[in-house]
Amino acid sequence: MKKTIITLIVIVLIATLPVLRLESIQDKYLPATETTNFEIRGDAVSIFAKGLSYKTISQVPLMIDSAAFEGLFDHLKSSFPLVFSKLSIDTISTHTLWMKLEGSSTKADNMLFISHLDVVPVDPKTIKDWEADPFTGEVVDNFIYGRGALDDKASAFGILEALESMLASGWRPTHNYYFCFGQDEEIGGTHGAGIAAERCREQKLSFRTIFDEAGTISIGSVPGLEHTPIALIGIAEKGYISVEVNFEQAGGHSSMPEKENAILSASAFISSLNDNPIFSPEFTAPLQGFMDHLAPEMSFGLKWAFGMRPLTNSLILRSYQNSSTGRALTTNTAVATMVGAGIKDNVVPSSSRVVCNTRILPSYSIDDIVHAYSKRATKFGGTVQWYNDYGSGPTGSSSYDSEDFITLGQSIKSIFPNTLISPYLTLGGTDSKNFDGLSEQIFRFLPIPLTKEDLPRIHGINERIHVDAYNDLCRFYIDLFQRIE
Ligand SMILES: [Zn+2]
Secondary structure: OHHHHHHHHHHHHHHHHHHHHOOOOHHHHOOOOOOOOOOOOOOHHHHHHHHOOOOOEOOOHHHOOHHHHHHHHHHHHHHOHHHHHHOEEEEEOOOEEEEEEOOOOOOOOEEEEEEEOOEOOOOHHHHHHOOOOOOOOOEEOOEEEOOOOOOOHHHHHHHHHHHHHHHHOOOOOOOEEEEEEEOOHHHOOOOOHHHHHHHHHHOOOOEEEEEEEEEEEEEOOOOOOOOOOEEEEEEEEOEEEEEEEEEEOOOEEOOOOOOOOHHHHHHHHHHHHHHOOOOOOOOOHHHHHHHHHHHHHOOHHHHHHHHOOOOOHHHHHHHHOOOHHHHHHHOOOOEEEEEEEOOOOOEEOOEEEEEEEEEEOOOOOHHHHHHHHHHHHHHOOEEEEEEEEEEEOOOOOOOOOOHHHHHHHHHHHHHOOOOEEEEEEEOOOOHHHHHOOOEEEEEEEEEEEEEOOOHHHOOOOOOEEEHHHHHHHHHHHHHHHHHOO
16 A cells, blocks of 8 residues: 555656746746836827828839838928937938937947838728728727838837937936838848848947847737737747749640649649648747746646657647647748749640748758758659749847846836746748847847737738837837846
8 A cells, every 4th residue: 555655656756747847937037126117208199100101111122102201201300309319310221210329338239129110011902991091090999000000110119209208308328229210121121121231241330139020929829828928039030932843844735635744743742842841840949948938837737748858849849730830930831832834725834833932940041941842842853943032041049048138028027017928939031130140139029919819910901009009119118228238
């Protein structure tokens, strides 16, 4: 009997040990000090709402709407007079704003805050589904509607609003604060932030930390923590590459078709991307940080699964494959985005073409991806080449143990007290990728709480932000600007 009890205790201990090993690390983000609560101006919301009325839409660089940008710049100048008189301000490229606020310390470090003033277009077919016009800056039921309300005029205006109210009280940072407001982030950023970064390289100007947009305060999107707001801070950004796969095979008359042809080869190749993915799922540094930060906050069962790693690695990776976000976090995605073949309805074509897009995980190169595609395409008789000659490798991963990551976490907790902090992998592209290598670290975070239902509003229908959320966003920058030491 005694033996059985002892065996039972041992089993229970072994079973719970992995769970006990996972201790919460959220306390280090509790703000140790209070910051000054600079008052936000009464017309902050109307200034921001008006900013959404300028159609600073990014389509292709040659189609930039100069009048819209000039109009927005005039609005900024008249709305933020202290910012425009006390900071040194430059226009880079055609419509990218570059600003500097000199720090008070003789040993000042350089900090850079990035956001962008361009927005994606609104599909005319969807305008009827908007609850307010996307380009008038309407406020309905305390929600500010418009393209850019979330991505990313909110952060540009929030930063400027914070600065304006702080400058009014005579505040000055210890460090040199630089600001870059890009003009073409939505189409790669090469003509705005890209040129700004190039100029930094020429002038040997580098930064201690860069803060850009991207991860939000996610509510309901992290499995196992559906009811907790989680600040997802991008510490690395996936790369981007598209390849073109060409298939050449004898065509002929459609009245006597062969069993094989270029369309069938292309189709078999495309299906194989789903049925037998080219790239296997794996853990990356941002995902490791994500698990370290969030697993201790989960239920006993999930804690146990994470605590039993590496034994449970394959189980965890498999569970990530059940959602598009999970797959994007753990793999080099591979998806066909364009297909083409045929010139006439009664001719079996002798060639076909498939364009595939991949978002590249940290630690892979563009060459690795092209090579992997070539290997797969060869099996189906295809050949691979770069599409459009455009591609960008993944960025490096920034440390989430660094002082500025902790400071950022403290500012988040100070304004959004019940929020958990976590590193994350940015799946899309931001302007900060242009500055890769110019900063010790880059953190991508947009201080706006968004539910699962809110996410499609970004680049979608009824993009909007609540008046209170916009005020919190301004307060967040006021807190962060003071907390950086
Ligand atoms: Zn954006």
